[in-house]
Amino acid sequence: KQEVTQIPAALSVPEGENLVLNCSFTDSAIYNLQWFRQDPGKGLTSLLLIQSSQREQTSGRLNASLDKSSGRSTLYIAASQPGDSATYLCAGSMDSNYQLIWGAGTKLIIKP
Amino acid sequence: DAGITQSPRHKVTETGTPVTLRCHQTENHRYMYWYRQDPGHGLRLIHYSYGVKDTDKGEVSDGYSVSRSKTEDFLLTLESATSSQTSVYFCAISESKGTPSSGANVLTFGAGSRLTVL
Numbered sequence: 001k002q003e004v005t006q007i008p009a010a011l012s013v014p015e016g017e018n019l020v021l022n023c024s025f026t027d028s029a030i031y032n033l034q035w036f037r038q039d040p041g042k043g044l045t046s047l048l049l050i051q052s053s054q055r056e057q058t059s060g061r062l063n064a065s066l067d068k069s070s071g072r073s074t075l076y077i078a079a080s081q082p083g084d085s086a087t088y089l090c091a092g093s094m095d096s097n098y099q100l101i102w103g104a105g106t107k108l109i110i111k112p
Numbered sequence: 113d114a115g116i117t118q119s120p121r122h123k124v125t126e127t128g129t130p131v132t133l134r135c136h137q138t139e140n141h142r143y144m145y146w147y148r149q150d151p152g153h154g155l156r157l158i159h160y161s162y163g164v165k166d167t168d169k170g171e172v173s174d175g176y177s178v179s180r181s182k183t184e185d186f187l188l189t190l191e192s193a194t195s196s197q198t199s200v201y202f203c204a205i206s207e208s209k210g211t212p213s214s215g216a217n218v219l220t221f222g223a224g225s226r227l228t229v230l
Contacts, residue, residue, distance in 0.1 A: 004154060034218070043116075043202055043221035044155075089154065099170065100219075102154025 002027045002094060006103035014111050015082055021075040021106045023090035028071030033092040035064050035075050038105065044089065048075070080110045115139040118203050118222040126230050131190040133225050135203030137183075143206040144186040145170075145219070146178060148199040155202065161186055193229045201225045 003026045013019055023033075032051050036044040048057040048064040050073070056065040063076040073090055087107045091100040117136045125131055135144060143162055147155040147170075157170030159178040167178050175197060177189045190197055203222040 036219075041224075043223045044204075044219070046218045046220070049218055091154070099157055099160070100155075102156070104152055104154045 002092075002101050004090065004092065004101055004103040006088075006090060006106050008106060009104070010107040010109075012109040012111060013080060015080060017080050018076070018078050019080055019108075021077070021088050021108070023073040023075070023092075023103050025071035025092055025101070027094065028068060029094060030066065030068060030071060030092045031095050033064075033066050033073050033090060034100070035062075035073075036089045036091065038087045038089060040086075047088075077108075082110045082112050084108060085110045116203060116205060116220060116222040118201075118225045120225060121223065122226045124228045124230065125193055127194055128192050131193050131227065131229075133188040133201055133203075133227070135186045135188070135222060137186075137205050139205060139207070139220070140183060141205040141207055141220075142183075144180065145204040145206070146176075146186065146188045147202045147204065148172065148197075149202060149224075150199050158188065158201075190227075193227075195229050197227065198229045199227060201227060 005024045007022045034049045035047045037047050038044045048059055050057050050066045061078040066073045087105040089103055089105040091102045093100050115138050119134045145160040146158040149155050156172045158172055158176050159170050161167045161180040179187045202224050204219045206219050
């Protein structure tokens, strides 16, 4: 059974630091992968989508990469800001259907 | 959460009572999903729909049923609620990104419905 681990479970850093969040799949045969952000009491917002033919995606200060040989993805956040504080979740699909396997998330706190 | 509305946003009920959660979209998207989110777990798919009257089970479908009689509405029903169904329920819709063969879909989520079963 495919499982997803996100490390660390929680992270607190000072404003301005660059940081990396990790996502690891037990089965490396990942078809595509998405990173989401969840604010307290809110729904999830899609941040980046890495499609089956891609290896990374960038949006502003965010960069996500996927290493299909190892089943690992990283989300890089540059020059972190207090507004980046949220829980970040990764989710992957194993084929072209629409079902995602989710990590439990990393709770990120950026201290002013 | 533009385009997706979940109701009710909060509900407290007693064990054994039926509960229906509603998801309404204005985006005319084909795919709709119901997830539950529990502490320490990622989101888990309950049921999903790929068209009017077309639904399928997800990872944790036992104790839940769904219906989709119109494109815009996807209902989740707990026929007889149990305490283990206390959770936050999220509805999501998907639009296609990339080629159809890539199977890539960006999910848009509702704000969630917090259900407490006493």
